[in-house]
Amino acid sequence: MITLTHVTKRFPGGHEALRDVSFSVKSGELVTVVGRSGAGKTTLLKLMSAIELPSTGNVVVSGQNTKALRPAAVPYLRRKFGMVFQDYKLLFDRNALDNVLLPLHIVGLDGRDAVRRGRAALDKVGLLSREKAMPVTLSGGEQQRLCIARAVVNRPAVLLADEPTGNLDEAYAREIVELFRSFHQVGTTVVISTHDRAVQERLAGRTLTLVDGALTDSAHG
Amino acid sequence: MAEGLRVWARQNGGAMRDATRRLARSPLATLLNVVVIGVALSLPVGLYLGLTELQGVARQLSSDPQLSLFLDRDAGSDQAREIEERLKRHPMVASVRFVAKERALDDLKHGAGLAEVLGSLKENPLPDAFVVTVKGNSPDALEALHEEALAWPKVAHAQLDSEWARKLDAVLRIGRMLALLLGVLLAAGLVAVTFNTIRLQILTRRDEIEVAKLIGATDAFVRRPFLYFGGLQGLAGGLMAWAVVAGALWFLNRELAGLSALYASGFRLGSLSGEDALVLFGVAAALGWLGAWLSVSRYLWQVEPR
Numbered sequence: 230m231i232t233l234t235h236v237t238k239r240f241p242g243g244h245e246a247l248r249d250v251s252f253s254v255k256s257g258e259l260v261t262v263v264g265r266s267g268a269g270k271t272t273l274l275k276l277m278s279a280i281e282l283p284s285t286g287n288v289v290v291s292g293q294n295t296k297a298l299r300p301a302a303v304p305y306l307r308r309k310f311g312m313v314f315q316d317y318k319l320l321f322d323r324n325a326l327d328n329v330l331l332p333l334h335i336v337g338l339d340g341r342d343a344v345r346r347g348r349a350a351l352d353k354v355g356l357l358s359r360e361k362a363m364p365v366t367l368s369g370g371e372q373q374r375l376c377i378a379r380a381v382v383n384r385p386a387v388l389l390a391d392e393p394t395g396n397l398d399e400a401y402a403r404e405i406v407e408l409f410r411s412f413h414q415v416g417t418t419v420v421i422s423t424h425d426r427a428v429q430e431r432l433a434g435r436t437l438t439l440v441d442g443a444l445t446d447s448a449h450g
Numbered sequence: 451m452a453e454g455l456r457v458w459a460r461q462n463g464g465a466m467r468d469a470t471r472r473l474a475r476s477p478l479a480t481l482l483n484v485v486v487i488g489v490a491l492s493l494p495v496g497l498y499l500g501l502t503e504l505q506g507v508a509r510q511l512s513s514d515p516q517l518s519l520f521l522d523r524d525a526g527s528d529q530a531r532e533i534e535e536r537l538k539r540h541p542m543v544a545s546v547r548f549v550a551k552e553r554a555l556d557d558l559k560h561g562a563g564l565a566e567v568l569g570s571l572k573e574n575p576l577p578d579a580f581v582v583t584v585k586g587n588s589p590d591a592l593e594a595l596h597e598e599a600l601a602w603p604k605v606a607h608a609q610l611d612s613e614w615a616r617k618l619d620a621v622l623r624i625g626r627m628l629a630l631l632l633g634v635l636l637a638a639g640l641v642a643v644t645f646n647t648i649r650l651q652i653l654t655r656r657d658e659i660e661v662a663k664l665i666g667a668t669d670a671f672v673r674r675p676f677l678y679f680g681g682l683q684g685l686a687g688g689l690m691a692w693a694v695v696a697g698a699l700w701f702l703n704r705e706l707a708g709l710s711a712l713y714a715s716g717f718r719l720g721s722l723s724g725e726d727a728l729v730l731f732g733v734a735a736a737l738g739w740l741g742a743w744l745s746v747s748r749y750l751w752q753v754e755p756r
Contacts, residue, residue, distance in 0.1 A: 300754065301668070301669075304663075304671075305666070307666040310666075312665055318661045318664065320658055331661065331662065332665050334461075335668075337456075337458075339460045
């Protein structure tokens, strides 16, 4: 489903975030990318969702090479992914439900159908009772769950999560891990980056280890 | 296909509602922008309209070129008849009208309200005259007839009646060009005003745009509410310009009515026709739309991954 071949990512200024990375993610797989801060995990996820383009090498998603895509086709590729950002990227001027409705509006779904699906996503992450709450009034764990609800509301083929437990305490982190496991169990491809070995162990699935931008290990948990 | 159209219509409806909400949410800022756009547009529109009206009058006056021949005051009726014959035979002359000096004095007394002054004169100071309408509209031919007639016996003076109207028409043509130029400059100003308004809006909605782009929003989706905002603001500016021009014309016509009555003329400045008003609204909305498009496109280009 996703294949990276000899991918290197160099940023302006010369910093090399990834070096000659190659691997594949099959449909329905659960993959954990582990590595310390600055190892290149975020860059890797951004390359997979065409938020960044590789300097050399190729990233192919469902047969589409991200480097060869017309700019107008990039948004449609991104819609295949549900993105959970490290910093959540919630919109603080709208309530929880409206945050979740944004991806539905982007694909042109509006009205009652959209609200029904938005509420279902909130229910899935246990936030239905807080649909009218503004993000600023939510705890860190609730904000993370809201971010996950927004990522899954469009029923994406792939869920990409960047350090989804990075800012959470042990109890919240466990909840979030269980959520991702439940999405994987219903057939969603899940790729999670984390620096936390405990999270990786709980998730099981395949593990990719990044050290200073290079892939050093690929193992099944 | 039908579903695609439904999605497109839904998204446009949503963008329109969003733009309307944002315009209504800050009424003072919206009003100030609309006034700036309206006043900026009303200047060239009002000027163009006034000059077009005057040019119409000038064209009407200059469209029938006439030559007035004034005879010597001692010219007799035989000499007048001889000149009339010459004129009628002349290949360039279309028609000739004789104005006897008694008739001219009578007209002057009644037309200009000078009865008392003219009545006090011991003798008629006016000469016999011919009003000659020439064939065609060539200034060279007119000038040639003018020169020729001056050389005839007992012709004291020959005057091209339409010359002043032609000069006025030329001046008004330049005025209209200047109004157009002013219009282009102020249109660029309108685009710049909208560009800046939208730029500020983008700054306040940067997070929303960033998130939307990251999760699969197309440029069109991001652009749409801003385009509606710019278009609606431009349209409101166009309505304001129409109101300013209509109000100004109403006041001017009230004053002109008095002046026209003095000259026994029904001249008044015409208002914007329905068609003109629609063009004005359309151009204003399009310029607002363009300013918004430029502003959002510039931002999207900056954030595009490379």
